[in-house]
Amino acid sequence: MTLTATGGFNTKINYVTIEPVENNAVACTPISTLDCDEIAVNLPFSLEFTGLEGGLANTGFTMADPPSARIAADGPITNPDVPGFEPSRLTVANGQLTVNAAKGLAFVFNGTGTGTSTEVNSQINTLGVGFDASLGAFDIQTTIINPYTDSDATNEFEQGGIWFGLDEDNYVKLVAQNGGNVEMRAEEDAVSPNNSQVIVNAVTGLHTNPVTLRLRVDPVAETLTAFYTVGNDTETLLGTIDL
Known part of the structure; x- marks a missing residue:
């Protein structure tokens, strides 16, 4: 940081206040909490679910497909910037990923309501990675x-x-x-x-x-x-x- 005084040799700077600006922006909204350059992976790609593979909630996956809506039965959206990702429903242990499945579904057609999974695309934790x-x-x-x-x-x-x-x-x-x-x-x-x-x-x-x-x-x-x-x-x- 550089401070420049322009009033000559007698100019005094009494104090400087630096306030951090909170930045809650998600780098790759609406599909990930990661930076966009972390979404793609190289092939071959394999996950062993060690809990040490990084990605979303240490699952190794880097993205979650965003649904059109959240049905009431699945509770509120935790992170509006990444509405398809619910980390509290994901557990990695003993080489397995356990998904506490919700009621939302990527249904065969787009409906007009938001009450049930047959009225709107509403699946959460549709996890994946990007690749060529x-x-x-x-x-x-x-x-x-x-x-x-x-x-x-x-x-x-x-x-x-x-x-x-x-x-x-x-x-x-x-x-x-x-x-x-x-x-x-x-x-x-x-x-x-x-x-x-x-x-x-x-x-x-x-x-x-x-x-x-x-x-x-x-x-x-x-x-x-x-x-x-x-x-x-x-x-x-x-x-x-x-x-």
């Missing part, structure tokens, strides 16, 4: 421990798995879901026609075993191919849809 997806085919893989709590075919829409895309209206998901199904669904411009963009398989014992999901993305062939493995069984091809 144009360099050729790649796999995204995860293993989920007991992906939901029961075997009933209720309408609770419990699900967990892989999310790949740009935002809540342009993505593909590969999930294990309540009712014993593995589903791959692609959504483009908030539209997901059931006849061409959805593949579902009924799988026995899905809720009581580790489930490994693998999504192969081929930007050259413009295809999405999904696989799943239940427990120690052999890997099963779910199917392929157009990217």
